[in-house]
Amino acid sequence: MRNELIGKQGENIARNYLTSHNYIILAQNWTCHWGEIDLIALIGKVLVFVEVKYRSTNKFGSAYEAFNRYKQLHLKRSINIYLQMHSQINSNWQLDLICIDKEDQKFVLTHYKKIDFN
16 A cells, blocks of 8 residues: 555544544644644644554554654644644644554554653
């Protein structure tokens, strides 16, 4: 399966998970010069930026291991641009990471909330 299709499948799994947990999805695959934010959602009054890492095999490491410093730097810049463009610089927001790994023919989803990547 091509990487774009694998990524889209992971994002759809994460989107379904979030909506089933009362998140309101505002955007999917929001892009700017620095990169892409996979999902942007609201839970209560908190704006949540969600990075999704999906692995259909552990051949190249786990989904969590793919959230490296390079990705974090581009994500931080993208979030700052989003906040500036939407006049929400002082809003209450957080970064969440959803990791999906395929183990024994089933998907294991782990939701890390309030990721600190400063």
